[in-house]
Amino acid sequence: MKEITLTVAEYNLAGCSNIDINTLTLTSKPLLVLLHGWQDNAATFASLWPLLTQHYNVIAFDWPGHGKSDHKNGDNYYHFVDYIDDLHQVITQLKHEKVYLIGHSLGAIVAGCYAAVFPEYVDKIVLIEGLSPLTENPDMIVERLRVGIVSRQRYRQRQQRLKQRSMASFTEALHLRASANQLPLSLLDAVVKRATVERDGRWYWRHDPRLRCDSLYRMAQQHAQALLSSINAPVLSIIGDSGYASVYKSDVSEWGIQDFTQVMVSGGHHCHLQSSSDVYRHIRTFIPTEFD
Incomplete structure (x- = not known):
């Protein structure tokens, strides 16, 4: 994986990729965009890189204020919905018809919301230890x-x-x-x-x-429900057997996600680090290539 820089409206995002994003064209390989969690960085997927790059084109970047990416300017802060805007700026500059989003924790929540709002850019999504935006009573x-x-x-x-x-x-x-x-x-x-x-x-x-800094706003349950029920892309949820209880769903019908599969691997909230081989195996099954 080589270091890359993605320029968005207000700052530069640092990242890693196994392809030249400046000359990226449609290929037979699916394009995976990896989205890390809060106060993590792109290297949270480092153990998966050598596995994924055998079969996929891969881009992993640091959210603003994380890792090697620029911090926001002045008195700006980090609103959850702004991550969705950041992701859209990244995806729209990639020369690819549709992408596959793989997110962990915060990255998973952003991936789900993005797939709901911009379905035309997303083929499938993998959500690792993350599902719904944080909600609270109005x-x-x-x-x-x-x-x-x-x-x-x-x-x-x-x-x-x-x-x-x-x-x-x-x-x-x-x-x-x-x-x-x-x-x-x-x-x-x-x-x-x-x-x-x-x-x-x-x-x-x-x-x-x-x-x-604490958030100024959290969605009501109805808002999160409206977002998740609007996801048309197939969803694979990967959870750890000792991870966050809030992402375990024995009955997913409450969210209204049309095509939802959940699998469990060994580990906690960072199960993709603890059980990389199993996580990779589930991704390979969920996102086949034309060579499979």
Whole structure:
């Protein structure tokens, strides 16, 4: 996988691909666009890259404020719906008829919403440990706005300290991330390498501290339902046997998704790291090529 840069309206997104995106034309290989989760980066799929690139064209990029991508300018923040806009800007500049979206966590939620809103660009979607946008009772709107705005003010008051927070070594950063995710160090090495930068003997996180500010708005259940029930593309949901309970659906009819399959693999919320071979096997079955 080679480093690439995708230019959207306000910033550059860093990414990785096994193809030259500037000369990409229609080929017999399906094009997979990999979408990572909140405070992860494109390298969360690194263990899948050598498997997927045998049969597919692959693009994985860092969301704005994540990994090696630019941070948003000025006093801008990271609204969930803006990720859908970012994805649309990426997809519309690719010279490909339709793409296959593979998302983890936040990336899975974005993939589902995008497939509902722009079905003409999407063939199939794979959702790893993610399904519905976060929802809450409409009665929470006042409290949600208050908490979100207060969190922004708190960030502004301590932004310099947050940006200057550093670690003595890469190993310290790796241990911190492994502790937070409760995963072995070896599974997170690539992610942490892409998430950190060394300056003058100290290690810093690349991600924008504003990512941790609370949301100003969350959808009501009816809004999420309307989005998911509008997905026409076939959906494969991959969940970990010890992952988030909220993504397990014994009865998917409540969401109204027309073509939905859910499979379980060993692992937790990052089951694509813990069970890469099984995740790959399910993707290969779900997205065949003309050579199969």
